[in-house]
Amino acid sequence: MDDFEMCPRFEKAVDMLSKRWVALIVFVLMTGPHRFGEIENCLSNLSGKVLSDRLKELEGEGIIKRTVYPEMPVRIEYSLTDKGTALAPILGEIGNWSTDWIELGIKS
Structure with missing residues (x-):
């Protein structure tokens, strides 16, 4: 293992996807376009500031797109790009693995 070298692209991908909330935001958007408030409601412990930051990061990476509809009031929706949709498998x-291997504690 002395010659092992981590692939920089793999390392960047894991770093990006392991940021808190990123995978869950992508998971929510796999069902289709959503508005900010809808995403926030799906992820109950997520603050609006963190959601805003993560959406900007994901947009910057080309994983999601932000569509502004010129209506009154303005409507903004977030959806996955082809790059984001490629994360579905x-x-x-991960969902299959968690079903097989992750046990949830029972709250009393």
Whole structure:
């Protein structure tokens, strides 16, 4: 293992996807376009500031797109790009793995 070298692209991908809330935001958007408040409601412990920051980061990475509809009031929706949609099989496999291996504690 002395010659092992981490692939920089793999490392960047894992770093990006492991940021708190990123994978869950992408997971929510896999069902289709959503407005800010809808995403926030799906992820109950997520603050508006963190959601805003993560959406900007994901947009900057080309994983989501932000569409502004010139209505009154203005409507903004977030959706996955092709790059974001390509994450569906990965998140699906994490879902399969979690079903098989992750146990939830029972609250008393």
